[in-house]
Amino acid sequence: MMSYLVTVFSGDRLWSGTFNRVYIKLVGTNGESARQWASPVCGFQTKEYQFIIKCSTSLDYVKQHWKEDTLFGYQFLNGVNPMIIRRCSQLPENFPVTDDMIRASLHGASSLTDEIKKGNLYLVDYKQLDGVTANVINGKQQSLTAPLILLQKTPDNKLIPIAIQLKQKPGEDNPIFFPTDSEYDWLMAKIFVRSAHFNEHKLKVHLLRTHLLSEVFAVALLRNLPMVHPLYKLLVPHTRYTLQINTLAMEMEFSLRQEHCTYSASGGEGMLTILRRAVSYLSYSSLWTISPIPLFRNVCMLLWDMIHKLVQGVIGHYYNSDSDVQQDSELQNWIKDIFIHGFLSRFNSGVPESFDTVVELVKFVTMVIFTGSVQHSAVNSGQFDYGGWPPHTPISLRLPPPTTKGQSSESTMLQTLPDVNTTANGMATMWLLSKQSTDFVPLGEYPDEHFSEDAPCTLIKEFQAELKAFSESVKARNSGLDVPYTYMDPELVENSVAL
Numbered sequence: 001m002m003s004y005l006v007t008v009f010s011g012d013r014l015w016s017g018t019f020n021r022v023y024i025k026l027v028g029t030n031g032e033s034a035r036q037w038a039s040p041v042c043g044f045q046t047k048e049y050q051f052i053i054k055c056s057t058s059l060d061y062v063k064q065h066w067k068e069d070t071l072f073g074y075q076f077l078n079g080v081n082p083m084i085i086r087r088c089s090q091l092p093e094n095f096p097v098t099d100d101m102i103r104a105s106l107h108g109a110s111s112l113t114d115e116i117k118k119g120n121l122y123l124v125d126y127k128q129l130d131g132v133t134a135n136v137i138n139g140k141q142q143s144l145t146a147p148l149i150l151l152q153k154t155p156d157n158k159l160i161p162i163a164i165q166l167k168q169k170p171g172e173d174n175p176i177f178f179p180t181d182s183e184y185d186w187l188m189a190k191i192f193v194r195s196a197h198f199n200e201h202k203l204k205v206h207l208l209r210t211h212l213l214s215e216v217f218a219v220a221l222l223r224n225l226p227m228v229h230p231l232y233k234l235l236v237p238h239t240r241y242t243l244q245i246n247t248l249a250m251e252m253e254f255s256l257r258q259e260h261c262t263y264s265a266s267g268g269e270g271m272l273t274i275l276r277r278a279v280s281y282l283s284y285s286s287l288w289t290i291s292p293i294p295l296f297r298n299v300c301m302l303l304w305d306m307i308h309k310l311v312q313g314v315i316g317h318y319y320n321s322d323s324d325v326q327q328d329s330e331l332q333n334w335i336k337d338i339f340i341h342g343f344l345s346r347f348n349s350g351v352p353e354s355f356d357t358v359v360e361l362v363k364f365v366t367m368v369i370f371t372g373s374v375q376h377s378a379v380n381s382g383q384f385d386y387g388g389w390p391p392h393t394p395i396s397l398r399l400p401p402p403t404t405k406g407q408s409s410e411s412t413m414l415q416t417l418p419d420v421n422t423t424a425n426g427m428a429t430m431w432l433l434s435k436q437s438t439d440f441v442p443l444g445e446y447p448d449e450h451f452s453e454d455a456p457c458t459l460i461k462e463f464q465a466e467l468k469a470f471s472e473s474v475k476a477r478n479s480g481l482d483v484p485y486t487y488m489d490p491e492l493v494e495n496s497v498a499l
Contacts, residue, residue: 058484059384061482062388062392066391072194074158076122077159079382080201080206080380080386080387081197081205081379082378084125084197086124087122087123088116090116094148094168094170095150095163097176099112102150102178106152115152121151121152122152122159123148123149124148124193126145126146126148126193126196126197128146128274129196130146130168131146134265134270135264135267135396137262137418140398142265142396144396145192145401147164147165147166147196161179163176163177163178164177164189166189167401175405181405184408184412184413185402185405187413188401188408188412188413191391191413191417194392195265195394195397197393199274203275204278207249208275208278210371210372210380211242211245211246211376211497214371214496215243217371218242219243220338220341222239225330225334229331230317233451233456234311234456235365237495238368238373240495241437241497241498241499242372245499246497263395263396263426265397279344282343283348283350284343284351284367285350288367288370299474299485300488303470303493304370307369309463311362311366311369314451314459317456317459319358325360331361332354335353339351339352372497373494374443374493377488377494378488381434382434384427387426387427387430390427394423394426395422396422396426397416399412399415399416437498441496442490442492442495443493443494443495444463444490467490474486475489
């Protein structure tokens with residue numbers, strides 16, 4: 001499928017004027033161009049939107065279906081952050097949803113209790129955003145909420161939101177919204193959730209749990225292991241460009257004086273608060289415990305097992321016993337460096353301070369490779385697919401959440417969505433981060449041959465063959481989907497955090 005850059009030319013403001021047709025210029029990758037007229041834009045009959053996008057199957061689908069509950073729920077399973085959803089075993093005390101409130105929205109179910117027993121209810125809780133000071137953008141105080149969302153797996157196997165509370169503390173000024181509410185009451189509730197989702201994902205899931213962790217692993221590797229060490233040979237391809245991209249990110253995107261601070265609701269003081277909280281909760285088990293969501297979990301487990309098999313074979317070739325691991329001072333210095341400087345010597349994190357067994361070493365090294373390749377691809381590559389349509393993923397919101405029902409309208413929504421410069425910068429950032437680098441190296445490819453022995457070279461070839469077969473199965477599965485899930489296709493997974 002050809003990719004296009006699409007520019008919609010309108011007025012000099014993001015939401016201004018009234019019209020029925022928008023001029024779209026299509027410029028193809030090989031230079032051809034075409035013109036077409038489209039009406040309306042983004043589902044609004046009388047408002048204009050100015051943006052630059054790259055067409056893709058997923059983004060086109062999001063543009064057409066962004067208001068729908070099915071897409072809203074689908075993203076918690078297969079979007080850029082499938083790690084936050086949890087099966088609901090009981091409702092939190094601060095989320096007082098009752099059967100009477102929800103009965104009209106329960107799909108073919110008699111009560112919440114029955115659905116919990118059947119395992120059909122899921123909870124998403126953004127409690128780590130509670131109390132975060134939102135940014136000031138263009139001189140205006142922005143809004144960042146900490147929602148709770150209850151979702152139901154329906155009889156036709158879809159995940160549908162059935163209740164949304166936008167703040168953690170229940171009260172009369174914090175209504176619980178339901179699909180049976182007015183169109184804009186329900187849509188506004190989902191917009192506030194999507195904005196919170198973006199801000200938590202950007203800092204906690206994408207920045208901290210892939211970029212910064214991979215930097216910790218890379219720096220410790222360079223400081224403690226010589227180039228002839230087998231673990232250095234195994235891991236160094238998975239550190240390619242990580243330090244460079246993180247340095248650029250700190251200077252450009254996440255600097256307190258630059259884009260993330262300027263254009264995101266969680267910029268400035270809020271960014272530091274979120275990162276501090278996320279670090280304090282970061283645990284070793286969360287880095288190798290696969291998400292409970294079936295599709296994501298199954299794909300992850302297959303790739304994890306392939307990486308584990310490679311690591312187990314290579315490490316087993318060089319370490320014949322647990323004592324070999326215990327006596328390797330360079331290896332022990334590496335994990336100690338990670339424990340001290342990456343996890344701040346927090347014993348409750350579960351990160352080992354030293355390695356005692358081959359099994360422990362294999363699991364940890366598997367996690368390191370998985371984090372910098374598969375996990376990063378899963379939470380990074382789809383950012384523009386789901387965030388390239390700005391109303392669907394606003395990086396900031398200008399008005400506070402509604403405190404009563406029946407007050408929201410299209411006008412309220414347009415006043416709440418971010419300014420044009422905020423939107424443009426958010427889109428540009430997501431487009432750049434989702435763009436494949438020109439010297440992309442896929443998972444399992446090693447242009448620089450570090451190993452010369454037959455055993456590890458054979459294991460690498462077997463690893464590559466397994467990845468190729470898996471990639472073919474992913475493509476076959478995607479051919480039957482309206483929205484293909486490509487982010488963990490080995491051919492599209494970068495070998496390292498390189499972008």
